[in-house]
Structures are given as structure tokens and as C-alpha cells.
Amino acid sequence: MLTLAGRLRRGLEKTRKKMSAVIDVAVGRGLFDDAAAEQIEEALIEADIGPEIALRLVEDVREWVRSAGGGVTAETVREKIEMDIAEILRGSGSGRSEEIPPNGNHSSEQPRVTILVGVNGSGKTTTAAKLAAQAAARGSRVLLGAADTFRAAAIDQLRVWAERIGCEFVAQDQGADPAAVAFDAVQAGKSRGCDEVFIDTAGRLHTQTNLMAELEKVIRVLGKIKPPDHCFLTLDATTGRNGLQQITTFSRSLPVDGLIVTKLDGSARAGVVVEAVERLKIPVRYVGVGETVEDLMPFDPEAFARELVRTE
Amino acid sequence: MFETLTERLNKTFRNLAGFGKLNEENIQPALREIRVALLEADVHFRVVKSFLENVKKRALGSEVLESVTPADQFVKVVRDELARTLGAEEPPPELRKNPAGPTRILLCGLQGAGKTTAAAKLAHLLGKSALVALDLKRPGAVEQLRVMAEKVQATFLPPADPSDVRLSARKALEEGRAFEHLIFDTAGRLQIDEELMEELVEVAGIVKPDEIVLVLDAMTGQEALNVAETFHKRVPLTALMLTKTDGDARGGAALSIRHVTGIPIKWIGTGERPDAIESFHPERFADRILGMGDVVSLVERAERLTDTKKVESLTKRMLRDGLDLELFLEQMREMRKMGPLTELLSLLPGGGNLAPMAAGSEEELKRFESMILSMTPRERRHPDIIDHSRKRRIARGSGVRTEEVSRMLKQFRKVRGMLGAFTGGKKGNGILRQFFS
Numbered sequence: 001m002l003t004l005a006g007r008l009r010r011g012l013e014k015t016r017k018k019m020s021a022v023i024d025v026a027v028g029r030g031l032f033d034d035a036a037a038e039q040i041e042e043a044l045i046e047a048d049i050g051p052e053i054a055l056r057l058v059e060d061v062r063e064w065v066r067s068a069g070g071g072v073t074a075e076t077v078r079e080k081i082e083m084d085i086a087e088i089l090r091g092s093g094s095g096r097s098e099e100i101p102p103n104g105n106h107s108s109e110q111p112r113v114t115i116l117v118g119v120n121g122s123g124k125t126t127t128a129a130k131l132a133a134q135a136a137a138r139g140s141r142v143l144l145g146a147a148d149t150f151r152a153a154a155i156d157q158l159r160v161w162a163e164r165i166g167c168e169f170v171a172q173d174q175g176a177d178p179a180a181v182a183f184d185a186v187q188a189g190k191s192r193g194c195d196e197v198f199i200d201t202a203g204r205l206h207t208q209t210n211l212m213a214e215l216e217k218v219i220r221v222l223g224k225i226k227p228p229d230h231c232f233l234t235l236d237a238t239t240g241r242n243g244l245q246q247i248t249t250f251s252r253s254l255p256v257d258g259l260i261v262t263k264l265d266g267s268a269r270a271g272v273v274v275e276a277v278e279r280l281k282i283p284v285r286y287v288g289v290g291e292t293v294e295d296l297m298p299f300d301p302e303a304f305a306r307e308l309v310r311t312e
Numbered sequence: 313m314f315e316t317l318t319e320r321l322n323k324t325f326r327n328l329a330g331f332g333k334l335n336e337e338n339i340q341p342a343l344r345e346i347r348v349a350l351l352e353a354d355v356h357f358r359v360v361k362s363f364l365e366n367v368k369k370r371a372l373g374s375e376v377l378e379s380v381t382p383a384d385q386f387v388k389v390v391r392d393e394l395a396r397t398l399g400a401e402e403p404p405p406e407l408r409k410n411p412a413g414p415t416r417i418l419l420c421g422l423q424g425a426g427k428t429t430a431a432a433k434l435a436h437l438l439g440k441s442a443l444v445a446l447d448l449k450r451p452g453a454v455e456q457l458r459v460m461a462e463k464v465q466a467t468f469l470p471p472a473d474p475s476d477v478r479l480s481a482r483k484a485l486e487e488g489r490a491f492e493h494l495i496f497d498t499a500g501r502l503q504i505d506e507e508l509m510e511e512l513v514e515v516a517g518i519v520k521p522d523e524i525v526l527v528l529d530a531m532t533g534q535e536a537l538n539v540a541e542t543f544h545k546r547v548p549l550t551a552l553m554l555t556k557t558d559g560d561a562r563g564g565a566a567l568s569i570r571h572v573t574g575i576p577i578k579w580i581g582t583g584e585r586p587d588a589i590e591s592f593h594p595e596r597f598a599d600r601i602l603g604m605g606d607v608v609s610l611v612e613r614a615e616r617l618t619d620t621k622k623v624e625s626l627t628k629r630m631l632r633d634g635l636d637l638e639l640f641l642e643q644m645r646e647m648r649k650m651g652p653l654t655e656l657l658s659l660l661p662g663g664g665n666l667a668p669m670a671a672g673s674e675e676e677l678k679r680f681e682s683m684i685l686s687m688t689p690r691e692r693r694h695p696d697i698i699d700h701s702r703k704r705r706i707a708r709g710s711g712v713r714t715e716e717v718s719r720m721l722k723q724f725r726k727v728r729g730m731l732g733a734f735t736g737g738k739k740g741n742g743i744l745r746q747f748f749s
Contacts, residue, residue, distance in 0.1 A: 121423070121556075150584075152459035153456035157453075206559065236529070
């Protein structure tokens with residue numbers, strides 16, 4: 001039986017090889033011609049980078065090859081594309097979360113409050129739990145707040161996590177006002193001397209105005225006790241081009257200051273974040289690459305770009 | 313920022329106009345636009361390629377009709393081809409029933425696709441169902457299904473052994489003999505997770521389902537095809553259910569999967585409530601992928617969401633007493649129930665052009681609402697008594713500037729004036745009054 005890490009590696013390898021093989025074949029003859037350009041463009045599109053940026057990346061390579069006066073190898077093309085993608089991702093300050101200053105709302109006042117938002121099924125509850133578990137492992141006093149009062153059993157799901165982690169837990173009944181739960185959670189966090197409070201919210205499609213307004217209210221109400229230091233948007237790695245709309249709409253209504261790409265252990269590459277980061281200047285903070293707590297890792301633009309285009 | 317296909321095609325068509333006849337050369341720009349549109353709709357790039365080949369063949373081979381422009385003709389070819397690929401020429405797929413005993417439906421898919429919700433929706437749609445909890449991995453999943461079962465008045469069959477999926481499947485088959493439908497909810501899994509895929513194969517071997525449904529998020533990108541193909545290789549899929557189609561994802565993944573595997577799309581999930589499930593309509597979905605507007609869906613949604621009785625009574629009140637701010641507020645609320653204005657507009661042909669404009673008015677509606685809520689009942693019923701000091705108070709109460717209150721009142725008077733002309737005033741004999749009397 002394969003270990004989880006083994007399975008994960010195998011899954012990733014398959015995709016990486018695919019993209020890499022495309023580049024090898026395309027540039028194999030030492031030429032960067034239209035056929036090579038098209039094949040690489042398609043490989044980028046298949047990673048959900050989107051036709052516009054894919055074309056731009058390929059045209060940049062073409063220009064670069066021309067100015068270098070030929071002598072192109074698959075390896076140099078790979079490196080060039082990888083560098084370009086990493087640069088886009090770095091542009092917004094994406095990087096290890098420790099290095100990023102929290103958003104403007106941050107105050108040194110305890111506890112640090114992080115709220116998780118996103119569409120249905122994007123992994124908010126699991127991510128909130130993993131962030132809490134990591135903070136607890138660092139020795140912080142942690143509280144999980146269950147403001148997803150809509151989805152059946154979401155509260156139970158988070159409670160199970162809180163018990164596993166051994167952290168504080170605040171919830172009300174299903175159907176309760178999420179803003180009230182969030183407020184309670186922060187208040188409890190304060191009075192119990194917690195360092196970190198993580199608030200899970202119900203998934204909602206960004207097109208549901210009423211539900212977006214509900215989240216705006218949660219943020220507003222939290223402002224009365226302590227504005228959230230972080231508002232992270234979770235994005236399922238398999239999401240295609242709609243990811244752009246999601247990130248755009250959520251960040252228009254809420255002070256989103258970071259993206260968390262979840263379920264990156266599948267074969268999907270989440271290329272859509274490249275365009276999202278470029279357009280909306282919201283950094284990626286973490287990626288989820290598996291089911292264990294440690295599998296939620298700080299985002300590394302270079303590694304992400306490498307995963308997109310090359311083999312080991 | 314997001315140019316709709318309608319907008320893009322309009323441009324190409326302007327360029328196409330005047331060519332007279334479609335030929336290899338003059339359809340290239342249009343084909344390029346369609347390519348980008350399909351890719352932006354998450355159709356797999358390989359499917360896009362072969363789809364465009366088909367479109368080209370049909371477009372070039374088609375009879376040139378005197379009555380239509382080449383542009384219109386081209387659009388028709390694309391739409392028809394999309395609908396055809398989605399199954400428009402075949403009879404609507406039906407549930408594969410088991411004549412001898414319960415019809416067994418097994419749901420599978422990636423994590424977060426919406427399997428548990430889909431299971432409850434199917435139980436609601438089909439009736440006489442038992443829901444079987446086989447997702448023993450995600451914390452709370454069993455409890456979620458139990459609660460959902462209660463909501464849709466289906467029987468809930470808990471796992472016989474929460475640590476043994478296979479045993480639980482077997483027991484459920486025995487217990488569920490008397491039901492018409494047995495719906496099995498399974499754990500989400502990655503198609504590259506060999507161990508869990510093997511488990512799914514074994515569960516399918518035990519359950520011997522009449523339907524194996526792949527539940528897929530409509531927002532899924534290029535990877536959707538790979539996911540479906542891999543699942544299909546391991547367990548023979550008989551249907552696709554596309555979830556979360558109430559968002560603004562174009563859902564091109566459905567086209568890819570249908571095109572490559574031939575698996576019919578049987579249902580779509582259209583909202584969070586258990587009754588938000590619909591059968592799949594190829595033509596409508598073709599329009600959705602193209603962003604061409606979907607008038608039928610709009611009408612249906614309007615019918616479902618607006619309380620017709622309420623609208624009727626609102627209208628009657630308006631005709632009797634004239635429009636006041638209280639009615640104005642209620643009407644705005646009814647309208648907003650149908651969804652964001654921008655989304656509603658995008659459902660209309662050509663409405664994509666209006667959507668960006670409405671983004672502002674959506675905000676405005678919200679501000680209107682808070683202003684009206686800051687008024688006294690008397691002010692709402694007699695807006696004409698609102699003087700400057702009242703305006704100042706309302707502005708303070710709703711967190712806007714005084715000028716905004718004035719602007720809102722001005723706009724309200726304009727609407728009232730327009731309605732007056734339409735209804736013939738408070739005592740007159742306007743068109744609407746005749747219509748409703």
C-alpha cells in the first residue's frame with residue numbers, strides 16, 4: 001500500500017511529466033516555431049491558466065528566443081515560462097505567510113482573528129481546522145468559531161476537529177445568525193485569553209447577493225469588537241475560469257487579503273490563480289496538498305510555477 | 313472586464329457582415345472568438361479543437377439562406393452543434409429503473425462536488441427513497457445526510473459499521489429492500505487516489521447500481537474531463553449531475569465530458585434548497601455556455617421565486633392607493649429575490665452589455681432600502697412630507713449623505729410619475745387598471 005505522500009507524488013508527477021513532455025517534444029528540434037508555440041500554449045491552457053495569459057506567456061518566450069538568436073532547448077524554455085509565472089505570482093506579494101504583513105486592520109491586540117470565506121465545497125471548514133491545528137501546534141491558544149450555521153452538520157464537522165485539536169470551540173444552533181456567532185467567538189477568544197481565533201463561514205456562491213450581504217454584516221459586526229486581521233478566500237484547485245469571478249466578487253464585498261488554494265493534491269493545477277493574482281493583486285497565502293494538517297503549506301510562488309511547467 | 317461572448321461575437325459579426333457567403337477564410341476570426349469563448353467556458357482544449365472542426369464543416373457546407381446574414385447563420389451553426397453535442401437530438405435521458413426491486417443509485421465524485429446535497433435532491437425528486445450514508449471519511453458527513461433526509465422526508469439508513477464501507481453497503485441493501493429508490497452517498501475522492509478508487513470499485517461491485525452518477529461542480533476547469541474519464545474507466549458511469557449551476561460558471565466541463573465519453577447529463581443542481589434540482593436541457597445549456605442568454609430559465613426562475621399572489625396584491629394596492637415608499641420597498645425586495653440584477657440581465661439575450669451598468673444599481677437598491685427603513689411609517693406612506701430636517705435624520709439613520717436621500721426621493725417621484733401615466737393616475741383609467749380589473 002502506498003503512503004499518502006507516495007500517492008501524492010505519483011499524481012503530481014503524472015501531470016508534470018505531461019506538461020514537460022509537451023515542451024520537450026515541441027522544442028525538441030531546437031526550434032521555437034508555430035507548432036511548438038501552439039503545443040505549449042495548449043499545455044498551459046490545460047492547467048487552467050486561461051487562453052489570454054497562455055498566449056502572452058508563449059509570445060514572450062517567442063520574443064525572448066528571437067532576441068537570444070536561437071539556440072533554444074526545452075530546459076531553457078521551461079525555465080523561462082516558470083520564471084515568468086513566478087514573477088506574476090510574486091508581484092502581488094504572494095509568498096510565505098509569515099513574511100506578509102497582515103492587512104490594514106491588524107492590531108497587536110489579541111486575539112488575532114481570521115475568517116474563512118468561499119463558495120460551497122471549496123474546503124473552508126477543513127482549512128479553518130488545519131490553520132487552527134497548526135497554530136495550536138506552535139503553542140498558541142486557539143479558538144474555532146462555527147459561523148457556518150446553514151449547512152447541515154457543518155457545526156458537528158468543526159466540533160469534531162476542535163476536539164481532535166483540543167482547542168476552544170464556539171457555536172450556536174443551526175440557523176443562528178452567523179454574525180452573532182462570529183461576535184461570540186471573538187468575545188470568547190478575548191475573555192479566554194486566546195492568541196488566535198479562526199471563524200468558519202457557510203459556503204455561498206458569489207452570485208447570491210443576499211448571502212454576500214450576510215457576510216458583509218459578519219465583517220461589520222466583528223468591527224464592533226475587533227475587525228478581522230485576515231479574511232482568506234478558499235479556492236478549489238479544480239476550479240476553472242470561474243475562479244476569477246469568484247475572487248473578483250468576494251473581494252469586492254469583503255476585505256479579502258489572501259487566497260488559499262485547496263485540494264492541490266489532485267491532478268488540477270489551479271492555473272487560474274495566476275490571472276487572479278495579476279489582476280486583483282491578492283496574494284496566495286497557503287496551498288492545501290493533502291488531508292493531513294501539515295499538508296496545508298505556505299504558498300511558494302517558485303514551487304507553484306515549477307509544478308505548473310516542469311519535471312523534477 | 314469580462315467581455316461576454318455576445319459582445320465579442322457582435323464585433324466579429326460586424327466584420328463578417330458584407331461577405332455575403334461563408335468561406336474558409338472569412339470565418340477564421342469568428343472561429344477564433346468561439347475558441348476563446350469555449351476555453352473561457354472551461355471546455356477542454358482538445359474538445360474545443362474537434363468541436364471547431366465540426367462547426368467549420370457545417371458552416372461551410374450549409375446552404376446560404378437569402379434571408380439571413382452570414383453572421384446569423386454562423387451563430388446558428390455553433391448553437392446547433394453545441395446543443396447536438398449536449399444531446400439535443402436524443403430523447404431526454406431517463407432514470408434507469410430496476411424492474412425487480414429498488415432502483416439503486418450510486419453517487420461519486422471529487423470532494424466538495426456536492427454529493428450529499430445531490431443525494432437529498434434526488435430523493436426529493438424521485439420520492440419513496442432511502443438515503444444510504446457511505447461517506448464515512450468526512451467528519452459530520454453522516455449527520456449531514458441524516459438531517460437532509462429528514463428535510464426531504466426520505467428514510468435515512470445509517471452505516472452499519474462506521475469503519476467499514478463495504479459491510480455498510482451490504483447491510484443497507486438488505487435493509488432497503490422495500491424502497492423504490494436506494495441512493496448511496498459516497499465519500500469524495502481524487503481520481504488519482506488508487507486506494508479510494510479501488511474502494512469505490514468494490515462498493516459498486518456490492519451495490520450493483522442501476523445508475524452510477526458522477527457529481528461534478530459546474531465550476532470545474534480543464535481537469536473535469538480527466539476526472540470523468542478516470543472515474544468512467546473504473547466504474548461505468550451512467551449519468552452526470554452538474555451542481556452549483558445557479559452561479560455564473562458557464563459549465564463547459566459538461567460539454568467536454570459528454571463529447572468524449574457520451575455519458576448523458578441527467579440533472580443539474582440549481583440552488584441550495586433540496587428542491588433545487590432540474591432535468592438537463594441541451595439547448596438551454598448551449599446558450600449558457602455561449603453566454604447567449606437564457607430567457608426560459610429567467611421566466612422559470614421568476615415564476616418560482618416571486619410570490620405571484622404577493623405581486624398581485626402589491627399591484628392591486630398600487631392601483632388603489634398609488635405608489636408610496638412602502639410599496640416601492642416591497643417591490644424592490646420581490647425583484648431582488650430573483651437574484652442579483654447583473655445575473656438576471658446576463659440571462660437576457662444581449663443583456664450582457666447591460667450587466668456592468670446594473671452592478672451600480674444593485675448597490676443603489678441596497679442603499680434605497682436602508683434609507684426607506686430609516687423613515688417613519690408616516691414618511692413612507694406620505695413621502696411628500698419629507699422636508700430637509702427629515703432628510704437629514706434619514707441620512708444619519710441610514711449612513712448616507714443628505715443629497716442621496718434627495719436623489720432617491722427624486723427617482724421615486726419619477727417612477728411614480730411614469731406609473732401614473734401608465735395606470736391613468738389614482739382614479740383614472742390607465743392600461744394596467746383595465747388589465748387587472
